[in-house]
Amino acid sequence: MASAAFAAEKSYGPGVTDTEIKIGNIAPYSGPASAYSLIAKTEAAYFKMINESGGINGRKINFISYDDAYSPPKAVEQARKLIDSDEVLALFGTIGTASNSAIQAYMNRQKVPQLFVGSGAQRFADPKRFPWTIGWQPNYHTEADIYGQHIRSQEHPAKVAIIYQNDDLGRDFLAGIKQGLGDGAKTQLVAEASFEVSSPTIASAIVNLKASGADTLVIAAITKFATQTIKSVAELGWKPAMYLTNTSIAVDTVLKPAGLENAKGIISAAYRKDPADPAWNSDPGMQEFKTFMAKHLPAESLNDQSVYGYLEAQILVQTLKQCGDNLTRENIMAQAANLKGVELGLLLPGIKVDTGPEDYSPIQQSQLTRFNGESWEIFGPILNEK
Structure with missing residues (x-):
């Protein structure tokens, strides 16, 4: 049969x-x-x-x-x-x-x-x-929620700024960060800046975010604007803790143009292996x-x-x-x-x-990962989306 x-x-x-x-x-x-x-x-x-x-x-x-x-x-x-x-x-x-x-x-x-x-x-x-x-x-909402929870778990309350593109990616990220921060979002989320993907540059938005006094920056941006953000932060002498959407974590096309030293310490969320990480050789x-x-x-x-x-x-x-x-x-x-x-x-x-x-x-599912200046290193447990 x-x-x-x-x-x-x-x-x-x-x-x-x-x-x-x-x-x-x-x-x-x-x-x-x-x-x-x-x-x-x-x-x-x-x-x-x-x-x-x-x-x-x-x-x-x-x-x-x-x-x-x-x-x-x-x-x-x-x-x-x-x-x-x-x-x-x-x-x-x-x-x-x-x-x-x-x-x-x-x-x-x-x-x-x-x-x-x-x-x-x-x-x-x-x-x-x-x-x-x-x-x-x-999904972006849960990814951002995970970042919000990680920020909230730190010993000292963070002052958080977010830069996000004005589309569903950015709006999902903004909502996710607020959910992850919980009640703390009302006081900890001190600055928000959106941008259009047709914009040639977002440098002025970074200046405004720095002026907010934020010590933590969440970046919800595609490759070009992620590079601009990381580079602008460094040029301003601003040293916030940074969280970067996993759509923009490519070392050669995003982080290298921004300066690898400038990207050191950035946290993201990974679900796939990084070819640059010798752990997978x-x-x-x-x-x-x-x-x-x-x-x-x-x-x-x-x-x-x-x-x-x-x-x-x-x-x-x-x-x-x-x-x-x-x-x-x-x-x-x-x-x-x-x-x-x-x-x-x-x-x-x-x-x-x-x-x-x-x-x-x-x-x-995903796992938090941190850029060490050369490659991404995963840490912590596997986190479920649901």
Whole structure:
């Protein structure tokens, strides 16, 4: 009976044939968030490797990725092109909170999967409102809540300032910090500054935050603005304790331009392994990743962004494998919401991927990590998102 069921008639959605699965992607190959383009480049290389080894159930992944320059209107244009012209089965790994927010309602109206969104905003893990959108990384609200709790646990009450981008990323972070600080938020959160990602610089905002007398700074910003913040803090001679969103912890593209010495001591939250940390040199998952990068992307950095893309590509492959020959849009969403205890080599030990029909947050655990001037060092217990 099992073999008869397996041999049942194939079910295909748009973009699927006996030999191909079309998957769409939108990434900032240009613009203020262009450092994140390495995520999409890594995914493309991973799918090429999968295709060279025979594909998934005999089908090759046709990965179609377009640039949106981190511009929401451009993201909408590219999403429409991928769905209406390219006729992809699904969008996968589209990068950025603003871009994904701009296309989310459209994707759900069209009933096209918006898979493993490249953002930790809470709105991408809301199956009741958006059943065709599923997140990927730990959400920003809980990440910030963890920082707030850590700040609150210190011996002396901190005076906290936060700089955040004016979108769902920043607003989730602000709410999370307030929740983590608890009752102390009323007195400890002494300054807030928001900025637009279209702004050329945020240096003046840092001056104002320093003037508040804050001794702790929370940075909720994408790569370019995270670098600007760390550098500006150092130039002002300000020495606050700093907490940095895990979307901006890449050493080579964020911290080096800001000055590694300036970044020393920054705290973040990690769920994936850092290729620069010598602790993972003999780790099988890290060795496999480094071999992949050397062969398929030898000119690119082994950093936080390439790790991110590698992990996302792996989870899409797992989802497509679970679909078998039922490659409809409905089933790909059902399988994305049916990932049970999936272990991936570049996740920190003890962290697994889990989803369910009412749970669209694949990764819900993280660990605090501190930059030592060269690499990130994890400390403390694994912290649960729920």
